[in-house]
Amino acid sequence: MANHAPFHLSNPSLLQNDAFVHGAWVTAASGARFDIDDPSTGQVFASCPDFEASDVGAVVQSSHTAFQTYRRENPRSRARKLLKWDRLIRANKDDLALILTHESGKPLCEAHAEIEYALGFTWWFAGEAERVRGNVSTPAAPGRRVFVVKQPIGVAVALVPWNFPVAMILRKAAAALAAGCTMIAKPSPETPLTCLILAHLAVQAGFAPGVFNVITTSLKNTPQVAEALCKHPLTKKVSFTGSTPIGSLIAKHCAEGLKKVTLELGGNCPFIVFNDCNQDQALEALLLLKWRHAGQACVTANRVYVQAGIYEEFLDRLVTRTKEMIRLGAGIDPATTMGPLTTQRSVSKAKAHVDDAVLAGAKVVLGGDAGCGSLGGYFFGPTILRDMTPDMLITREETFGPVLGVYRFADEDEVVRWANDTDMGLASYFFTKDVDRTWRLLENLEAGMIGMNTGNASAAESPFGGLKLSGYGKESGKDVAIEEYLVSKTGTMTLEGHF
Template identity: 65%
Template sequence: MSSLPFTLKDPALFNNEAYCHGEWIGAKSGKRFSVEDPGSGQCFTSCPDLGEEDVDAVVRSSQKAFEEYRLLNPRTRAELLLKWHHLIRESRDDIATILTYETGKPLSEAFGEIDYATGFTWWFAGEAERIRGDISTPSAPGRRVLVIKQPIGVCAALVPWNFPIAMILRKVGAALAAGCTMIAKPSPETPLTTLTLAYLAEKAGFPKGVFNVMTTSNENTPSLSEAICKHPLVQKVSFTGSTRVGSIIASHCAVGLKKVTFELGGNCPFIIFDDANQDLALAQLTSLKWRHAGQACVTANRIYVQEGIYEKFLTKLVEHAKTIKLGHGSMESVTMGPLTTQRGVDKAKSQVKDALQRGAKIAHKCQVPSDSELRNGYFFGPTILRDMDSSMLVTQEESFAPIAGLYKFKTEAEAVKLANDTDMGLASYVFTRDVNRSWRMMEQLEAGMIGLNTGSSSAAESPFGGMKMSGYGKESGKDVAIAEYLISKTITMTVESASL
């Protein structure tokens, strides 16, 4: 602990071993991988590099736990979730510190993620007791039909590095509320907060094996994930990540006909009409676009501004960008941290270079810090590009970086066409004061989530998920999210007439 670049109020919250059946374990191979601080580029700890040979024992632990946990009273499951929720809230300061050092995001955003994420533990604690079956009288005489809902079994969560706490609690919260057990495979960049959550789940009283965590390197991630997906005892897989990897996961799960939930690529349009409240649009855009240095699936990837306000709005956006303080996330004055990986920086540079070669112009670019302590960090300054068009990589791909590309449009029909000109459909945002236009846009935009005069489209009580190549299935929300972890059994029975 003395070698860590931070101190914790409760050192027990820091764990760097994998977790199975209530025990901290290493890899059978004995190998480990390094965890880096994106703000400095320095390795500060390591975790076990589990391989496919480690999968069977972990899955069998989860299956053993499932056989008992599935029978637990829903009220008891709810109480365990609430206890876990309160322990996470009590450890908020320490968890935020760990989160900042493994993701790079500023402390203020780390606290924001924890507050957002614990909305799921609170919500699913309530959902545990709302699972209901059904009973009906069919057309055939003398019969009754019952439908009962039961937990599907051992589940797996394959989660990304950008919001590691939120992704875990959104998936695991639903599974545990339903009566399933869960194996989490965090990203190699951000395993530590997941291990902290596992420690607190044990402290909350969840039985051994209900929540297991497998850590692994980028090198072993493909084979380990495949082994989890194809294991015969795993019944459900929830994956958040890129569309490309989602397609691979889908093929693995098809082998055993596993139930799957996918939240994949975004490429989300943000449309601002001439009649919009520009100050509101600016506030929502900047909160959405710059959060975690643009590394969010629901971020504004393509910003369409109607021609009548294009120049005025661009000026306002540039002025706001000038107030951003770039630096290490642990510094209180910092409002934007580094990207989480070097490959993210390389991709961002490539996208900007491509846009400039195709006619875009830089309206603003924040300089990367030159401090000796930050020189090796994965920094990319917030960059605003003007005169964008559909030929550019930024238009066609998720940036996952603080690149704000502005496009000009004339008519509503043109805005709809441009917004829908992507194979993804996670979220779309529209700013207008015209209620009729709001309804038309809501119905015509091809996205699973629509933000009308807001840049916030996610909460525990509302369904989260996309369409087209952005995936299928829903996370969070009433009924739909927990249904992803349930099976329905139909029982048909004969009721004989009473003898006279």
């Protein structure tokens, strides 16, 4: 089935509509396919093979076969291939951004920003490939030495979401390939095309067939395919990014075979603004953090707490600046600063959260309506609510949309209690000029990542991961991320003579 792309690529060969297994474009055994639509219009522009659980075995075997050779490849060779992959992605970034915009809905400028962010991982892990270290020690027992060597764990699986499909793939795949693992990626049904491009470019960079495979599935078949990937005896590691309920299910699948698993799950992130902050600094950080990709980021500000002394002033400035900076429209339009939500179900959730808050006493000070007139597609305008309370859905759930609730708090003890009153703990942000308070909040806020007078701080060199029901394990950062794809082997040697 041909693609019907509403755009022109400089390199038309990049846009493929089949899965990529062992260096070749393949279809599902059943021949079934599923459609991919543009969230800006709701119109179908491509399709991909709809793999089923019965298709998984051959793909895992391909990755396992490739692993037998790739695991022995010299680390510098792996590093050079990662750098070549990095160069090829950069050379095709304009086309990649165009496809990313059409499958995710995000504005073209944000698509470029995601790719630039994602390339930090290929660059970073190219360096990490040669820095895997074991150790030698002298134990308590006389005449012995203990050696620890690090080895790649085996076939890894990446289950990735639709909100940052390029970044989530490269964050996982670059670490796995640097460690000497092979990887199977299963992208979200909404955004498979960019992942397929990355796999194709990986082979062009010199990675052997089977080192990086990509299988595609519909929303209907995703659960059974993910389960088959997790439970296959040759799968040794699974990395999942997505919602907490699905992450819990993935953990159960992996528990059956004692598979190593990393879970980067949901966030219900508080953003705290104290009376003594630099309001300009806090406001600009919040605007960038909250409205990026229409609020569809796990680290976005979900609950905004503003201290009583500046509540009205900060809220007024927030509404004014949002009106000034946000222009809704199709992502492909250069004037657009906020595109549609990626799925229709996201629109329904945003509306439900707003309706619930209003019913419970909140007031809409900006937006609140889905549909956005004649725009079509899956649009929901930026919405700001005031007079929020702890019993509202927005307080308890991750909204994952362009809805911002503003809460009034009295003092530090109260806001820390409110901020921590959630079963999630991905990120927390606060703005203050009090150094003592800064240290207290760093230790007292229950989140894996803390932004101190800083909004989004994710980068290849920084460990990424949460606490509580936001998951476990780390992605990116020095040492910790590549360790997720390694196993430690201990050797103990007894020596004769005097030492």
